[in-house]
Amino acid sequence: MKKRILILFAFSALISFSTFAQQALWGAPGIVSPEVKNDNTVTFRLLAPAAKEVRITGDWMPAQGWGHGSEAMTRDEKGVWSYTTPVLPSDLYSYSFIVDSLTTTDPNNVYLIRDVASVTNIFIVSGDKGDVYKVNEVPHGTVARRWYNSPGNAATRRITIYTPAGYESSKEKYPVLYLLHGMGGDEEAWIALGRTSQILDNLIAQGKAKPMIVVMPNGNVAQEAAPGESNLGFYKPTFQLPNTMDGKFEETFTDIIKFVESNYRVKAEKSGRAIAGLSMGGFHSLHISRYYPNMFDYVGLFSAAIISDPKVTSKVYENIDGTLNIQMKNGCKIYWIGIGKTDFLYKNVTDYRVKLDGMGMKYSYYESEGGHTWTNWRVYLTQFVPLLFK
Amino acid sequence: MKKRILILFAFSALISFSTFAQQALWGAPGIVSPEVKNDNTVTFRLLAPAAKEVRITGDWMPAQGWGHGSEAMTRDEKGVWSYTTPVLPSDLYSYSFIVDSLTTTDPNNVYLIRDVASVTNIFIVSGDKGDVYKVNEVPHGTVARRWYNSPGNAATRRITIYTPAGYESSKEKYPVLYLLHGMGGDEEAWIALGRTSQILDNLIAQGKAKPMIVVMPNGNVAQEAAPGESNLGFYKPTFQLPNTMDGKFEETFTDIIKFVESNYRVKAEKSGRAIAGLSMGGFHSLHISRYYPNMFDYVGLFSAAIISDPKVTSKVYENIDGTLNIQMKNGCKIYWIGIGKTDFLYKNVTDYRVKLDGMGMKYSYYESEGGHTWTNWRVYLTQFVPLLFK
Numbered sequence: 001m002k003k004r005i006l007i008l009f010a011f012s013a014l015i016s017f018s019t020f021a022q023q024a025l026w027g028a029p030g031i032v033s034p035e036v037k038n039d040n041t042v043t044f045r046l047l048a049p050a051a052k053e054v055r056i057t058g059d060w061m062p063a064q065g066w067g068h069g070s071e072a073m074t075r076d077e078k079g080v081w082s083y084t085t086p087v088l089p090s091d092l093y094s095y096s097f098i099v100d101s102l103t104t105t106d107p108n109n110v111y112l113i114r115d116v117a118s119v120t121n122i123f124i125v126s127g128d129k130g131d132v133y134k135v136n137e138v139p140h141g142t143v144a145r146r147w148y149n150s151p152g153n154a155a156t157r158r159i160t161i162y163t164p165a166g167y168e169s170s171k172e173k174y175p176v177l178y179l180l181h182g183m184g185g186d187e188e189a190w191i192a193l194g195r196t197s198q199i200l201d202n203l204i205a206q207g208k209a210k211p212m213i214v215v216m217p218n219g220n221v222a223q224e225a226a227p228g229e230s231n232l233g234f235y236k237p238t239f240q241l242p243n244t245m246d247g248k249f250e251e252t253f254t255d256i257i258k259f260v261e262s263n264y265r266v267k268a269e270k271s272g273r274a275i276a277g278l279s280m281g282g283f284h285s286l287h288i289s290r291y292y293p294n295m296f297d298y299v300g301l302f303s304a305a306i307i308s309d310p311k312v313t314s315k316v317y318e319n320i321d322g323t324l325n326i327q328m329k330n331g332c333k334i335y336w337i338g339i340g341k342t343d344f345l346y347k348n349v350t351d352y353r354v355k356l357d358g359m360g361m362k363y364s365y366y367e368s369e370g371g372h373t374w375t376n377w378r379v380y381l382t383q384f385v386p387l388l389f390k
Numbered sequence: 391m392k393k394r395i396l397i398l399f400a401f402s403a404l405i406s407f408s409t410f411a412q413q414a415l416w417g418a419p420g421i422v423s424p425e426v427k428n429d430n431t432v433t434f435r436l437l438a439p440a441a442k443e444v445r446i447t448g449d450w451m452p453a454q455g456w457g458h459g460s461e462a463m464t465r466d467e468k469g470v471w472s473y474t475t476p477v478l479p480s481d482l483y484s485y486s487f488i489v490d491s492l493t494t495t496d497p498n499n500v501y502l503i504r505d506v507a508s509v510t511n512i513f514i515v516s517g518d519k520g521d522v523y524k525v526n527e528v529p530h531g532t533v534a535r536r537w538y539n540s541p542g543n544a545a546t547r548r549i550t551i552y553t554p555a556g557y558e559s560s561k562e563k564y565p566v567l568y569l570l571h572g573m574g575g576d577e578e579a580w581i582a583l584g585r586t587s588q589i590l591d592n593l594i595a596q597g598k599a600k601p602m603i604v605v606m607p608n609g610n611v612a613q614e615a616a617p618g619e620s621n622l623g624f625y626k627p628t629f630q631l632p633n634t635m636d637g638k639f640e641e642t643f644t645d646i647i648k649f650v651e652s653n654y655r656v657k658a659e660k661s662g663r664a665i666a667g668l669s670m671g672g673f674h675s676l677h678i679s680r681y682y683p684n685m686f687d688y689v690g691l692f693s694a695a696i697i698s699d700p701k702v703t704s705k706v707y708e709n710i711d712g713t714l715n716i717q718m719k720n721g722c723k724i725y726w727i728g729i730g731k732t733d734f735l736y737k738n739v740t741d742y743r744v745k746l747d748g749m750g751m752k753y754s755y756y757e758s759e760g761g762h763t764w765t766n767w768r769v770y771l772t773q774f775v776p777l778l779f780k
Binding site for chain 2: 032099101104108109111114119122124139228237
């Protein structure tokens, strides 16, 4: 007989711990919210017996200004408010509850993302796009938050880097996509709101995209790191930071390239470099790629904020036509432009396309429904990435 | 005169975008919450004009079961509810609002952490402990989320790895601390709730700790990754998973060691290995270190769940006294035990100490105020790490 010595017999403590902790940590154990059903309708529930009115607002509802409409939830006899959506197309969605005019998170859903100073719950409806944004049973890349030295900004700065599955055990050199966020974003934006690691894992596993490194820097040169990740502590994030579109980020972008190319096994050549960004990041991508006109074979402008501020003077924004011409003559394998039909920047992008047409610069153009939204930027990334490094 | 060509003059669009977006993304722009003041009192504010009663509950308040007490907030004429704490000792704190009995997050504070299925806001009061948990202007390590192959569990599993500042550019070999979470936790627990990267960055920069790698695996072998990070999707996290304390994690721990020692520049020897964990992770650390009695020179048991379930049979839990004796004879530089005076496991840990005393096994003992809390586990990590690899 095997000798089994029990160190201590206190299993009852474990049981009671478990019961207590479930109450404390689970909130209301009976409530599931959201419940994504097989028919792609979604039911939300909130226990709020004392509330007079509970509404839900979500980004599948019609846009209203920069927000969305809302729908009333219905109270049952126990004080549980619920609402079921119509059938939703497969996608990643965000939502909030509005309890007696207070916009709040869903206490039964721990999946949250921050956009500037706003935190909302998220869920995914499977089947099509949603499947690309989900974690699937495929090989997974590594996501690292690192700090790099930027002599051009006299700062150490935080950066998010995705390396594809197999990178660590391989001896190959990998191409690099530099992926830039919009105003109000930071080095967390693409990885959290953009689902970059899931999109890349899935597209690579499906053979639709080449394995590549994705580098997500912080485009606000006045900021060392995302809110809460620097010595500024836990401050309230703000939308518009200083020095975001004044040429400094573009000018010092070589610090990032130097860091990446001396720290990773990469194809340190034009054909191995892509740059893309959304909104302000599209503006940055446009200017970085023409200011260094022999650096990138792939450029992606997602809802690009093609805007000039007459008050800004920077050598980066001089001789734009000349450098664009040099960029064109040097050759650029894919110059990709994506914009939503109702985007407030639609006209700016259209005017820019007219300009490119006039120059004879070739580009790919993708026009989607909708506006200036992460819903679109995830789609643009999914469209753009398969075109790279082929 | 320099030639400056403006691509498009649409600065007014930027202005209006900015105004709209601020409204949409900022919520109520006038409200700051929490406001941590210089005298270490903290004021919380919530705009909820329709609410009848708003309370705040925070982990600086007296414990009540597994939760904490609450205090009433006061409404002003505009419907802003506020509450100011007494002077708080420097620390990291968490809190929630209770609006007409609905427990909810603070919409003006984007800093949140998840504990099992519960999400709360956090803030830091500077000056002492809080300074160790803050991001300071010191060299920062890298935090990577990776996937490793565990043949023993026939699974690919997610793991969080901290490498100290300078690791990438060095040729030195580094010692490794394996840091294990408690029941309900996962590979995100120590990095998020435990502030591991901040504590390590700060202690290393102060010269109090040796540069080391910290490996934070997922101790639930039935789970490939933290909730939301596996192909199980966005499910509601649960407290007690199967196969958490049945020997399987301990038995297959060598998969993790193999992965780390073949993927990182490490001191692959007993004097370069430490293992520590909280609650269930303390139980795991106890058993892993004695089951592999010549593997670790440093062991840390933080509020260890020294509990035996008579229903569990595993070769890992056989011959406990014998393997502990071998571990003692092999030598263990630091065997560290920390527990809070009001922890529900206090007696278990005391009984274990009696057992060690009886065997003649030397250990360090740290008894704190308080109970089974992250407040204590952050302190224990801060106490333990400086003792390692000296």
